[in-house]
Amino acid sequence: MRGKYVYLPLILILLFVFPVVKPPLFFLTLFFSVFMYVGLTESWNLMGGYTGYISLGHIAFFSTGAYTTAVLMNRFGASPFATAILGGLFASIVAALVGYPVLRLKGAYFTISSMLLSVVMQLIFMNWEFVGSSTGLWYKLLPVSIETNRFIFYEVMLGLATVITLLVRWVEKSKFGAGLIAIREDEDVAKTMGINTPRLKIRAFVLGAFLAGVVGGVYGYYMSYVHPEVTFNINTSLLLLLMSFFGGCRTWTGPLLGAVVLSLMNQLIVTFIGAEISRIIYGLLLVIVIIFMPDGVLQYIKGMKKIMD
Amino acid sequence: MLEGVRVNRRFGGLKAVTDFDFRVEKGQIVGLIGPNGSGKTTLFNVITGFHPADSGKILLNGNEITRCKPYDIAKMGLARTFQIVRPLLGLSVLDNVTTAVLYGRENIGSMAKGREKALDLLKFVRLDSKKDVPAQRLVASERKRLELARALAIKPELLLLDETFSGLNDTEVTDAIKLIFRIRDELSVTIFLIEHVMKAVMGTCEKIFVMQYGVKLAEGKPEEVSRNPAVIEAYLGKKKHA
Numbered sequence: 001m002r003g004k005y006v007y008l009p010l011i012l013i014l015l016f017v018f019p020v021v022k023p024p025l026f027f028l029t030l031f032f033s034v035f036m037y038v039g040l041t042e043s044w045n046l047m048g049g050y051t052g053y054i055s056l057g058h059i060a061f062f063s064t065g066a067y068t069t070a071v072l073m074n075r076f077g078a079s080p081f082a083t084a085i086l087g088g089l090f091a092s093i094v095a096a097l098v099g100y101p102v103l104r105l106k107g108a109y110f111t112i113s114s115m116l117l118s119v120v121m122q123l124i125f126m127n128w129e130f131v132g133s134s135t136g137l138w139y140k141l142l143p144v145s146i147e148t149n150r151f152i153f154y155e156v157m158l159g160l161a162t163v164i165t166l167l168v169r170w171v172e173k174s175k176f177g178a179g180l181i182a183i184r185e186d187e188d189v190a191k192t193m194g195i196n197t198p199r200l201k202i203r204a205f206v207l208g209a210f211l212a213g214v215v216g217g218v219y220g221y222y223m224s225y226v227h228p229e230v231t232f233n234i235n236t237s238l239l240l241l242l243m244s245f246f247g248g249c250r251t252w253t254g255p256l257l258g259a260v261v262l263s264l265m266n267q268l269i270v271t272f273i274g275a276e277i278s279r280i281i282y283g284l285l286l287v288i289v290i291i292f293m294p295d296g297v298l299q300y301i302k303g304m305k306k307i308m309d
Numbered sequence: 310m311l312e313g314v315r316v317n318r319r320f321g322g323l324k325a326v327t328d329f330d331f332r333v334e335k336g337q338i339v340g341l342i343g344p345n346g347s348g349k350t351t352l353f354n355v356i357t358g359f360h361p362a363d364s365g366k367i368l369l370n371g372n373e374i375t376r377c378k379p380y381d382i383a384k385m386g387l388a389r390t391f392q393i394v395r396p397l398l399g400l401s402v403l404d405n406v407t408t409a410v411l412y413g414r415e416n417i418g419s420m421a422k423g424r425e426k427a428l429d430l431l432k433f434v435r436l437d438s439k440k441d442v443p444a445q446r447l448v449a450s451e452r453k454r455l456e457l458a459r460a461l462a463i464k465p466e467l468l469l470l471d472e473t474f475s476g477l478n479d480t481e482v483t484d485a486i487k488l489i490f491r492i493r494d495e496l497s498v499t500i501f502l503i504e505h506v507m508k509a510v511m512g513t514c515e516k517i518f519v520m521q522y523g524v525k526l527a528e529g530k531p532e533e534v535s536r537n538p539a540v541i542e543a544y545l546g547k548k549k550h551a
Contacts, residue, residue: 175418178408185397188359191379192389193409194463250399 005253015158019151028150030267032222035154035161036215037243037263041255042161042168043211044240046204049249050177052184053103053201056237057114060121061091061209063231065216070226071131074139081156084217091213092206094121099205103198106187115234122232136227153222160218164211169252171207180204239266242282246289248296257298310335310499311356311387311467316365318355325351327523328365333467333516338493338500340514340531344543348523349503350392353469357389358382369467384414388465392472392503394452396444402455403440406430406462413463430458433496434488450481457488461496468492470502474509486512511535519543 019028040062047053065087072078072086102113126134142149171177179200182190190197220226239262247258262282269278293300311333318326325348333339341349354360356367358379367375374382397405406427410417417423431437434454439447447455453473460468470489474482486509492498504510510517510531517534519527527537534540 173420175411175420175423178404178411178420181400182397182408182412185399186395188379189391189395189397189459190408191359192357192383192463193459194380194383194412194414195408196378196380 012162016155019154025147025150028154030264032150032154032157033267034260034263035157036219037239037259038161038256039157039164039215040212040236041240041243041259042164042252043208043215045244045249045252045255046168046171046180046208047201048241049244049251049255050172050180050184051201051204053106053205054111054241055114055205055208056111056234056241057098057117058208058212058240059232059234059237060118061095061212062216062219062236063118063121063125063226063228064091064094064209065213065218066220066223066226066231067125067131067137067216068213069217069220070137070139073221074132074137075130081218081221083221084214087217087220088210088213091216092210095206095209096202099202103201103205115237118232118234118237122228125228125232132226134228136225136230138225141224153218156218157215157222160215164215165252165256167211168255172252176200176203239263242286246286246297248298250295251298254296254298258296310337310370311501312368313356314366314368316352316355316367317363318351318360319363325523326355326362329520329523329525331518331525331528333499333501335466335499336493336497337515338489338502338513340510340517341501341503341520342505342510342517342534343520343526347520349520350471351523352520353389353471353503356382357387357469383463383465386414386464386466387469388460388463388467389469390453390456390460390471390473392475394449394456396447396452396455396459398443398445400444401441402436402444402447403427403431405444405455406458409459409462415464427458427462430462433461433491434458449476453477453485454488457492461492461498465498467499467501470500470504472503472505474504474506477506482506482509485509489513 015031040058044055044058047055065084068087068090069083072083098117102110102117105113125131131137142152179190179195182193182195183197183200187197243258243262244255245258246262247256248254266278266282269281289297313329313331316326316329329352341352343349351360355362358374358377358381362375365375366373369382369385369387372385374385403424407420407423410426411420411423417426428437428440431440434457436451436454436458439451444452444455457473474485477485489500490513493500502514514531517529517531518525519534519540521543526543527534527540
């Protein structure tokens with residue numbers, strides 16, 4: 001296994017120094033969203049990939065983070081970045097409260113309930129005056145030029161995505177991860193191994209929510225505007241699932257690949273061709289991947305290599 | 310070691326286990342037999358906490374486990390296998406056992422140490438040559454040995470085996486019987502097993518419970534039980550008087 005991904009640190013360093021060459025702002029914006037999807041997909045994968053609990057409510061945690069930042073800045077003029085961590089904490093509290101009952105459900109029942117979580121939260125935020133209800137919340141950007149602004153958020157999100165990916169990778173190779181994978185494979189057998197399955201599931205759920213909340217917290221600051229229909233968009237939850245499955249949800253590399261490829265593709269098609277076409281291509285691609293590469297593109301390539309050898 | 314007092318379990322209107330008393334002493338190999346649908350597996354599910362008893366008491370080493378969760382019961386030293394073997398198909402043979410070692414009674418934090426101990430167990434069941442093979446590529450008899458290794462990985466004092474011998478050919482049954490004795494003698498694990506293969510029951514058990522319609526029909530040494538008229542009737546039916 002060692003040395004298999006030696007080129008990844010190299011790419012990472014290049015990405016970190018990339019803004020030095022003063023690229024067009026478009027690239028910084030584009031990459032910001034790629035990094036954001038990497039962070040979200042990796043954090044989603046703790047439950048969806050390793051534990052096998054497919055959640056469509058991840059966006060609720062992301063939005064909790066975004067709103068935490070928005071409210072703290074708009075109402076209290078709080079200083080940024082600390083709010084991102086707070087956003088993560090709020091998101092984990094939501095996850096703990098919801099997870100306790102909902103994680104008793106399995107399969108489609110869990111998926112539907114998790115989806116309802118984000119739908120219900122969206123409704124609440126739509127009607128909650130304090131958080132701006134259906135008009136959303138505006139707040140001030142950093143008092144710096146737009147270039148500096150983009151540059152700062154580019155670096156912060158890249159750092160965040162890196163930390164999340166490394167953390168998820170660590171989980172995958174740890175005892176914690178082994179327990180989660182056992183739950184995915186057979187929850188009853190996992191129990192006979194002495195695995196406290198409810199406790200492990202809630203830990204993974206809360207950790208995933210925390211990470212998504214932090215990402216949301218940074219995003220909320222970057223956007224300078226939050227609105228329930230934008231942040232709680234259920235399509236985003238769906239995208240995370242698709243990205244993870246596209247790359248292959250059983251390893252940390254799958255969601256990384258899926259998030260990078262699909263979010264780049266999506267952004268580029270939307271920018272240069274059109275949103276409608278993007279959806280068609282996107283949908284077609286996913287049908288193809290799910291039918292012909294059910295374990296994701298990475299596993300498929302590995303399998304092909306084996307046949308070639 | 311394991312004791313049950315008037316254990317009851319029903320599913321809606323169906324009484325699956327009724328007032329069942331049992332006792333397994335340390336170091337014994339005890340059998341549980343009975344026709345299909347007589348409630349044997351349900352009793353195992355009751356003991357291991359998957360379907361907790363409606364009433365009655367189950368004691369493990371004197372501690373009551375009647376309402377405990379399956380994972381807590383595992384931690385108290387009770388391991389089980391499943392009637393239809395359930396290897397974690399997506400994982401390698403070694404990883405199957407490693408996870409159980411990590412979370413079992415030894416509660417090991419280091420993956421490397423867990424793998425080391427798992428490999429020892431695979432050697433014990435003679436599956437070490439297949440350690441890197443995905444579990445789904447094992448044949449039936451290998452899957453059963455994997456299931457045994459995984460159950461042993463939590464370092465149990467008592468092992469419940471649910472039809473470990475079914476589907477094995479004659480030589481495999483003989484090997485499995487030897488393995489059962491090795492588990493008891495070398496690892497000092499007490500064994501309580503459900504079995505239909507008579508060769509295995511008669512060859513291993515010193516005591517047998519016979520179950521029918523959730524009720525205990527007979528109890529005793531294998532030769533006593535096999536001569537018991539009620540048991541013969543349960544298996545073969547009543548002689549018709551013309």
